[in-house]
Amino acid sequence: MKYQANKKGYYGDFGGAYIPEMLYPNVEELRTSYLEIMDEPSFKQEFNQLLKDYVGRPSPLYYAKRLSEKHNTKVYLKREDLNHTGAHKVNNTIGQILVAKRLGKNRIIAETGAGQHGVATATVCALMGIQCVVYMGAIDINRQAPNVARMKMLGAEVRPALSGSKTLKDATNEAIRDWINNPVDTHYIIGSAIGPHPYPDMVTRFQSIISEEIKWQLKEKEGRENPDYVVACIGGGSNAAGTYYHFLDDPGVGIIAVEAAGKGVHSGESAATSQLGKEGIIHGCKTLLMQTPDGQITEPYSISAGLDYPGVGPLHSHLYKSGRGEFFSVTDDDAMTAGLELSQLEGIIPAIETSHALAIFNDKKFKPDDIVVISLSGRGDKDLDTYIEYFKL
Amino acid sequence: MNRIKQKLSENNSPAGQAEKLLSIYFTAGYPSLHDTVKVIQDLEQHGVDMIEIGLPFSDPLADGPTIQESSTAALKNGMTTKLLFEQLRDIRKSVNIPLIIMGYFNPIMQYGVEAFCAKCKEIGIDGLIIPDLPVAEYHEQYQETFEKYGLINIFLITPQTSEERIRFIDSVSNGFIYMVSSASTTGAKSTFGNEQQEYFDRIASLHLKNPQVVGFGISNNETFMQATKTAKGAIIGSAFIKYLTHNGIDRIGDFVRGIR
Numbered sequence: 001m002k003y004q005a006n007k008k009g010y011y012g013d014f015g016g017a018y019i020p021e022m023l024y025p026n027v028e029e030l031r032t033s034y035l036e037i038m039d040e041p042s043f044k045q046e047f048n049q050l051l052k053d054y055v056g057r058p059s060p061l062y063y064a065k066r067l068s069e070k071h072n073t074k075v076y077l078k079r080e081d082l083n084h085t086g087a088h089k090v091n092n093t094i095g096q097i098l099v100a101k102r103l104g105k106n107r108i109i110a111e112t113g114a115g116q117h118g119v120a121t122a123t124v125c126a127l128m129g130i131q132c133v134v135y136m137g138a139i140d141i142n143r144q145a146p147n148v149a150r151m152k153m154l155g156a157e158v159r160p161a162l163s164g165s166k167t168l169k170d171a172t173n174e175a176i177r178d179w180i181n182n183p184v185d186t187h188y189i190i191g192s193a194i195g196p197h198p199y200p201d202m203v204t205r206f207q208s209i210i211s212e213e214i215k216w217q218l219k220e221k222e223g224r225e226n227p228d229y230v231v232a233c234i235g236g237g238s239n240a241a242g243t244y245y246h247f248l249d250d251p252g253v254g255i256i257a258v259e260a261a262g263k264g265v266h267s268g269e270s271a272a273t274s275q276l277g278k279e280g281i282i283h284g285c286k287t288l289l290m291q292t293p294d295g296q297i298t299e300p301y302s303i304s305a306g307l308d309y310p311g312v313g314p315l316h317s318h319l320y321k322s323g324r325g326e327f328f329s330v331t332d333d334d335a336m337t338a339g340l341e342l343s344q345l346e347g348i349i350p351a352i353e354t355s356h357a358l359a360i361f362n363d364k365k366f367k368p369d370d371i372v373v374i375s376l377s378g379r380g381d382k383d384l385d386t387y388i389e390y391f392k393l
Numbered sequence: 394m395n396r397i398k399q400k401l402s403e404n405n406s407p408a409g410q411a412e413k414l415l416s417i418y419f420t421a422g423y424p425s426l427h428d429t430v431k432v433i434q435d436l437e438q439h440g441v442d443m444i445e446i447g448l449p450f451s452d453p454l455a456d457g458p459t460i461q462e463s464s465t466a467a468l469k470n471g472m473t474t475k476l477l478f479e480q481l482r483d484i485r486k487s488v489n490i491p492l493i494i495m496g497y498f499n500p501i502m503q504y505g506v507e508a509f510c511a512k513c514k515e516i517g518i519d520g521l522i523i524p525d526l527p528v529a530e531y532h533e534q535y536q537e538t539f540e541k542y543g544l545i546n547i548f549l550i551t552p553q554t555s556e557e558r559i560r561f562i563d564s565v566s567n568g569f570i571y572m573v574s575s576a577s578t579t580g581a582k583s584t585f586g587n588e589q590q591e592y593f594d595r596i597a598s599l600h601l602k603n604p605q606v607v608g609f610g611i612s613n614n615e616t617f618m619q620a621t622k623t624a625k626g627a628i629i630g631s632a633f634i635k636y637l638t639h640n641g642i643d644r645i646g647d648f649v650r651g652i653r
Contacts, residue, residue, distance in 0.1 A: 019525060021527070021551055022577075024551075163458065177455075180576065180578050181578060278503070283454075294474055
């Protein structure tokens, strides 16, 4: 298992827990107990039951016939968009709320960018009757009004992050500060495969249900467990981590990561972290991140709020540096076009994050008999306004 | 002898609040880019015992709004690690008290940890406080480098830190222990209650080898006196930044006199 986090939470050179002492007791409590909790039969039973009856898993593995014909290869879509709340995010929030309950926590905090993770967190908090505070950049609150309303309707308090650039990275800072100020009763549900150890590993394990299902579903459909390629979009990288997980040690399966190039990798308005980032520390882990030469974290840009993050999870930095993963970056324009293409070929409107993964066919040519599994990480309802404005619908 | 150790060993009599150590934090390059040196000189002139020079960072996780805003402003003013070192180049010609750089780890990593330490030694910096460099990482990866350049690294403890861990931190420390007064970011609390007093007493009863200096929540004479009843000294940060924001840098003596 070359691509697992080691005991200290490192994937190769990346990971660890670079946290202020004020966070140490909380993170240490989690680090020493998460694997044990996740291994308890009662935990597994409750987690699997909720994934089945509440989230609606397993999510279908759908052979996209017309998309396959168009690109002259065999494309399967892993339909995370059909999960309750409309994306893969809920796999992780269900897992973490059950961990939080077992740790005796009665208050949940979370950060959110576009609001998807915030909604998924508010949802499980409503389900469990636990108080929920979601930090969201003041600018994002204005851009994502429907998700703010959903969180409020679910009973969560949405607190604007007013510091810095007032977007996702600042919301994450505020959530961390909240945790520092509330060290005993609160659990912080991080939404991506980022943060101090054990978060990247814990989130990856909760999301690994995606590749676990792909294996048996593909066996049923194609008579083999392994595709030739798995493809996912990467912001922090939680859906990608889950999509790759069970294939990482199998060199026959190509790992493809698609980042957001925004208006072009070198346009100054991009979120292609592997291309633009340098090794550093962000939100408690050592990873690739976009920063000035002086080590100040810079503000990324993507049309997709979910990919608009200046760092990338440490697993992905390791996949990039080790060469295990093949990294591509896709512009706003190419992503939007791919989103429209999927809508009209398959009748599925994808989230704009996912549209980036779907644009892989511009950059990578697959053989006709290759089996390519793309993580359809979320549905496009939340992005209708952006699509409407972009295509003048 | 390192100036921090020198200073800590100077006032060993437990009696008399006047002998307690007053340390002030400020953000380099704030309020104006080139205020750094004058602020340091004035603080020493008015009797401050030790200074923490804040190296501003875009994402200061452990800090409350006051220090965050001053960091953002300093970065906007044009502060960088290189410029700070330039500003401090001749600081030892005019300033004798211990100087500590307090900053987050990423800018230091980007400068190069060894190059950073070497530069600190060259200038006459005595110690570093890096809130997001955990003690284990320091111990395993960086301690040798810091020590090679005579730098004392200061660690934090909080009311939630276990006794076992406090003892480990005490064993790795070689100057003082930065005692965070309550579970909070900087500048969050303005008074101390029984809870803090119990925590101060509990730490005092551990008889650690390193003296303790209390920080976070010290804003006036009252909190300074309370924090230093058992501890060796106290650090003021947010309250001083607020003072600079409202009064500029010309009346620093008034602030210091208000504390003790």
